[in-house]
Amino acid sequence: xxxxxxxxxxxxMAIIVTACGGGNESSNASDDEVSLWVHTSDETPEGEAxxxxxDRFNKEYEGTYSATIEFIPRSGAGGGYEDKINAALxxxxxxxxxxxxxxxxxxxxxxxMIAPIGDYITNKDDLLxxxxxxxxxxxxxxxxxxxxxxxxIFYNKQMLEEAGVDLSTLPTVEEPWDWDQFMELxxxxxxxxxxxxxxxxxxxxSEWLMYAFSPFLWSQGGNLVSEDGSTAEGHFNDENSxxxxxFIQEMVKxxxxxxxxxxxxxxxxxxxxxxxxxxxxxxxxxxxxxxxGVMPYPASxxxxxxxSPSGSWQYAMAASSEKQEAAGALxxxxxxxxxxxxxxxxxxxxxxxxxxxxxxxxKVSPQMNVLIQQNQNSAHARPVLPNYPQVxxxxxxxxxxxxxxxxxxxxxxxxxxxTGQMEKALK
Amino acid sequence: MNTNKRxxxxxxxxxxxxxxxxxxxxxxxxxxxxxxxFTDYYLLxxxxxxxxxxxxxxxIFKDPIFIQSLKNIVLFVVFVIPIQVGAALGLALLINxxxxxxxxxxxxxxxxxxxxxxxxSVLWLYLLNPSEGLxxxxxxxxxxxxxxxxxxxxxxxxxxxxxxxxxxxGYQMLIFLAGLQNxxxxxxEAGKIDGVNKWQNFFHITLPLLKxxxxxxxxxxxISAFKLxxxxxxxxxxxxxxxxxxxxxxxxxxxFSDRMIGYASAMTVIFGIIIGIITLxxxxxxxxxxx
Numbered sequence: 180x181x182x183x184x185x186x187x188x189x190x191x192m193a194i195i196v197t198a199c200g201g202g203n204e205s206s207n208a209s210d211d212e213v214s215l216w217v218h219t220s221d222e223t224p225e226g227e228a229x230x231x232x233x234d235r236f237n238k239e240y241e242g243t244y245s246a247t248i249e250f251i252p253r254s255g256a257g258g259g260y261e262d263k264i265n266a267a268l269x270x271x272x273x274x275x276x277x278x279x280x281x282x283x284x285x286x287x288x289x290x291x292m293i294a295p296i297g298d299y300i301t302n303k304d305d306l307l308x309x310x311x312x313x314x315x316x317x318x319x320x321x322x323x324x325x326x327x328x329x330x331x332i333f334y335n336k337q338m339l340e341e342a343g344v345d346l347s348t349l350p351t352v353e354e355p356w357d358w359d360q361f362m363e364l365x366x367x368x369x370x371x372x373x374x375x376x377x378x379x380x381x382x383x384x385s386e387w388l389m390y391a392f393s394p395f396l397w398s399q400g401g402n403l404v405s406e407d408g409s410t411a412e413g414h415f416n417d418e419n420s421x422x423x424x425x426f427i428q429e430m431v432k433x434x435x436x437x438x439x440x441x442x443x444x445x446x447x448x449x450x451x452x453x454x455x456x457x458x459x460x461x462x463x464x465x466x467x468x469x470x471x472g473v474m475p476y477p478a479s480x481x482x483x484x485x486x487s488p489s490g491s492w493q494y495a496m497a498a499s500s501e502k503q504e505a506a507g508a509l510x511x512x513x514x515x516x517x518x519x520x521x522x523x524x525x526x527x528x529x530x531x532x533x534x535x536x537x538x539x540x541x542k543v544s545p546q547m548n549v550l551i552q553q554n555q556n557s558a559h560a561r562p563v564l565p566n567y568p569q570v571x572x573x574x575x576x577x578x579x580x581x582x583x584x585x586x587x588x589x590x591x592x593x594x595x596x597x598t599g600q601m602e603k604a605l606k
Numbered sequence: 607m608n609t610n611k612r613x614x615x616x617x618x619x620x621x622x623x624x625x626x627x628x629x630x631x632x633x634x635x636x637x638x639x640x641x642x643x644f645t646d647y648y649l650l651x652x653x654x655x656x657x658x659x660x661x662x663x664x665x666i667f668k669d670p671i672f673i674q675s676l677k678n679i680v681l682f683v684v685f686v687i688p689i690q691v692g693a694a695l696g697l698a699l700l701i702n703x704x705x706x707x708x709x710x711x712x713x714x715x716x717x718x719x720x721x722x723x724x725x726x727s728v729l730w731l732y733l734l735n736p737s738e739g740l741x742x743x744x745x746x747x748x749x750x751x752x753x754x755x756x757x758x759x760x761x762x763x764x765x766x767x768x769x770x771x772x773x774x775x776g777y778q779m780l781i782f783l784a785g786l787q788n789x790x791x792x793x794x795e796a797g798k799i800d801g802v803n804k805w806q807n808f809f810h811i812t813l814p815l816l817k818x819x820x821x822x823x824x825x826x827x828x829i830s831a832f833k834l835x836x837x838x839x840x841x842x843x844x845x846x847x848x849x850x851x852x853x854x855x856x857x858x859x860x861x862f863s864d865r866m867i868g869y870a871s872a873m874t875v876i877f878g879i880i881i882g883i884i885t886l887x888x889x890x891x892x893x894x895x896x897x
Contacts, residue, residue, distance in 0.1 A: 265649055265650075268649075268650060268652065269652045286650055286865065287650065289650075290648070290650035290651045291651070292650055384842070384843040384844075384845050385843060437737070438757055439735060439736045439737060439754070439757050441735065441737055441738045442732070442735075442738075566864075568863045568864050568865070569864050572859075572863070576845070576847075576848070579845055579846060579847075580846070580847055583759070583846060583847065586759070586847070604864075
């Protein structure tokens with residue numbers, strides 16, 4: 180008798196579990212209606228611009244295609260949104276079009292989650308090289324970024340002048356400085372102010388360390404992994420890597436930067452310089468007393484080649500979509516010059532296409548224009564690898580560990596150890 | 607038989623909500639994790655999941671970060687248990703005596719427990735900033751050198767120990783307080799007649815009678831201490847040099863950042879077994895004491 184009851188309870192439980200897992204959300208839309216999931220909220224300028232683009236799409240394609248947009252705001256580093264994508268993947272309820280962060284391209288493409296969209300995109304020649312690089316896996320275009328990001332060196336004009344620096348000698352995108360010149364400037368500033376010259380964001384031990392520091396390695400001519408992404412041995416521990424990480428270590432060791440920067444230290448005049456992006460320009464609006472300029476990244480003295488960080492969120496088509504034509508048309512529409520200009524201006528971010536640069540450069544601040552110009556000329560996408568999260572984490576830890584110059588004075592040894600970890604991630 | 611049957615039905619229907627919830631959110635996920643531990647489940651390709659036997663387990667034992675995380679958590683537990691439980695007992699004794707303003711202190715000691723761990727961690731991040739933080743300013747006032755705290759591989763874990771103990775002690779304090787108030791006053795009166803002093807009072811009456819409460823507190827604190835994740839996640843991201851990487855944090859990272867659900871599940875299984883053994887050992891030890 181007891182057994183019977185127990186079984187009944189089990190069956191009940193099973194019913195509830197299956198009932199929870201059911202529910203097919205996306206299959207009830209009509210044939211030509213495309214669903215789109217985005218990671219932002221409809222209350223942000225970015226979300227409003229997306230909504231307005233969708234409205235225009237629906238007007239223009241009335242009778243042929245239509246699109247609906249669902250806002251799934253992400254939390255912090257992307258938690259909520261990616262959880263939802265992962266869950267939808269398991270239950271086969273992905274939308275037709277979705278947004279994804281740049282470093283996810285390879286993993287999604289490799290898993291067969293997203294489909295190549297090269298055939299649907301009409302303005303490929305107009306898109307910045309870094310956008311194509313970021314969205315391409317296995318020689319096929321899988322995703323198109325709708326904006327760009329970048330980092331420049333923000334400097335406090337007054338503090339530099341008071342330290343005796345002639346602002347007209349500062350580097351430009353056409354004539355960047357090399358690491359030695361940059362360290363020379365840092366030295367002058369440290370001597371004047373007896374504090375770190377630049378906040379490089381060492382306290383943000385996350386993707387930032389990969390995003391902001393990997394361009395140094397590329398500028399030096401090095402790389403994290405081999406061209407085909409199969410091995411790190413002989414790349415991440417080669418001479419170029421040693422030189423790059425020695426430079427990073429030197430910056431900390433000489434006191435030019437600090438691993439524990441004060442919050443908003445640049446904004447409040449504590450540090451004369453800071454690594455910052457378009458978001459820093461927005462932040463600085465609250466600190467009108469600080470007059471600041473932006474200069475490009477320093478380049479390796481061996482190559483003198485300017486390389487700057489880049490990468491942002493993109494649109495892609497789910498491989499499971501049965502409305503590929505319509506989905507392709509939507510992505511093409513959303514990455515047209517008009518749509519990209521709209522979102523770039525609304526969200527105060529860097530443009531993703533040459534034509535958009537033309538459209539916006541007269542409408543933004545000179546500081547923003549330095550970032551835009553640098554991005555157009557020297558942006559480098561992060562590696563497109565399925566195991567990107569692990570590779571990136573090893574790189575982040577290498578930057579962070581290199582900053583402990585006493586414990587890790589032997590950079591070659593540190594890199595050999597980290598190469599081993601990267602190798603493990605790649606297999 | 608008939609009444610028996612009816613009683614059974616009643617009993618099971620009372621049990622059903624709890625059983626269903628436990629089953630859905632605890633038993634089934636736990637069983638699934640055990641199954642996934644033997645597969646190469648990659649988060650993005652759930653359909654291509656394959657049974658790979660013990661391969662995950664073999665790799666885990668060779669994984670330096672997992673081993674490091676185990677060492678870290680042992681260090682954490684060894685320090686946090688005495689500090690946190692000791693502080694909780696001390697605070698409970700302090701507010702056990704009827705005194706003016708007791709309510710205020712009770713609330714003050716308990717308030718960190720109510721606050722979100724993330725909020726607490728961010729708060730301490732500011733307090734502990736090596737160049738501008740309040741703690742180092744205080745140290746400077748008494749003539750001590752500024753400490754790196756969270757940015758030093760040697761100090762980071764110990765710093766997290768203190769933050770965690772400060773945050774958690776209030777909860778154990780309340781349980782201790784309940785335990786203290788359960789001790790009948792007659793025992794103390796008897797002690798008084800026998801002329802015991804304050805120390806004897808504490809060590810020979812209060813402590814032994816608090817034993818059941820202490821056992822409960824030790825076990826629950828131990829288990830929650832092993833599950834440390836939020837403080838390092840917010841304050842140090844497992845660094846510097848993996849010195850604050852904990853097993854649960856590493857499991858989270860492997861499963862959700864690296865998308866290696868199979869590998870992460872296998873670590874969960876190993877870690878679950880380790881905690882199980884420790885809990886068993888602990889309850890054995892405390893039982894023997896009783897005899």
